[in-house]
Amino acid sequence: MSKDPKASDHESDYDAQLKLLQIELVKLQREIISGNLRLLVILEGRDTAGKDGTIKRITEHLSPRETHVVALGKPSSHEEGEWYFQRYVAELPSAGEFSIFNRSWYNRAGVEKVMGFCTEAQYKLFMASVNEFEGLLVDSGIQIIKYYLDIDKKEQAERLESRKTDPLKQWKISPIDEQAQHKWDAYSVARDLMLQQTSSIKAPWTVINANSKKHTHLNLIRDLLSRVKYSGKDEKILTVDPDVVMPCPPLGSKPPKLAS
Template sequence: MKEPDPRTDTELMAERQRRFEEDLIDAYDEELEMEVDDRIIDGPTGFTPEYRDARKQYFRELFRLQGELVKLQDWIVATGHRLVVIFEGRDAAGKGGAIKRITQRLNPRVCRVAALPAPNNRERTQWYFQRYVSHLPAGGEMVLFDRSWYNRAGVERVMNFCTDDEYEEFFRSVPEFEKMLARSGVQILKYWFSITDEEQEIRFQNRIHDPLKQWKLSPMDLESRRRWEAYTLAKEVMLQRSHIPEAPWWVVQAVDKKRARLNCIHHLLSQVPYHEIEHPLVELPPRVYHEDYSRQPVPQAMIVPEVY
């Protein structure tokens, strides 16, 4: 039998409120840890009053927008909406950071991230769009593509991983492919994260000198730095030839990471006609106790050592 709790109802309510606030703060700490990982608070100006104030404003707005993303998620589930959001940009442009902040509070069964590796030998012989199709959303889902079929217009073109004929065929096909998706009810949002030459160099240097971020640098990333101008031309052609009413491109000014995240999320929310979905009141059922129930002790050998 359950032992009676000696505390009063007021004490129990106060304890529950304290635990609720702790859990809330713990959830927000995830975002704070990401910012520390970004090393943004380091440096001589990291703790100035102006910086602290800007930081508070950033978090306040981020948490508000993330609350709206939860409402968007509920609406997508309730209506069976299908949403594709494409994130493109140069290496170190901040695509991954924006995606993290979008997905952070959402259900991974509703909001999925597709980040495909380089195609294998079999995929290279398939219809170019084939390997992306299986990642498209079903009803009540949104999929964020961390790079997408536009690899052909960017890295494959610059690095000579595709022929001229394949490149031209891509631009003949991609408008029709996206129009077909739009006609079938899939909404497509395409974002290009734009940074300057100087900003990319700074971010690459930071990755080189930060052991926790060196994994983000690949030989392809370093080569892309050398071919900056070729990437610029490829990007300009891509935006010109694949900007269609059914799936337009949107450029996010991304030199300031925080502003870029907020602006991207705000714009994404503005492009979907969502509204808050009413949910029935949730009531926690009472715990059922049985006289014959006996909890078995866990063997000590199975307990994770409490090092901390």
């Protein structure tokens, strides 16, 4: 069966745009290294929202020595006895480094809260202290950019089913994923509280409408590049789609219209 020529054109257009953005990312990394800068990007979101794929597109042509992707697993019994932020502090970028957290300390505001993996007191302590913690990091010279990837319930269901049937994706299936649809409403409530209470001036949230993976990749990278300073920036290719990239308002305000 021959391919739809329009589909092929769309694919090649995506590849062309992505290549230009990846060239900009290389420029950015050169600036980070030469300027001894420290950049931390936090990616949170619904299960199956596309964090792994987005990170792959960001890091594909970057130096692995100065680019660190952090995806911490379940804390050990020793780590459970530590200050909550302690194991994440060890992963923060040093001078000249770019770190991406594939999930982060915001596990406490999301999956731990919804699944009962933390106490109510632990949750409240986290919510009361995370803004101050991030403020200290920013004041120390770390630029923090936070993204929440959001998808609707139908799209999530389709992606979960794809994981079950695609042998290359089955490593992604987890018991937590199995609860994503059943606890959809609880995750929505936890998400809204997190965005309302932790979108600070120093470290605001940006919500990404991630129903389209390709639009997610292109627009998130454009937004990321537009937020950081580096030499030779090509501003004309960094315009984002406002239906995909939705900055969160200040603390206490309602987040953008999200999937409920």
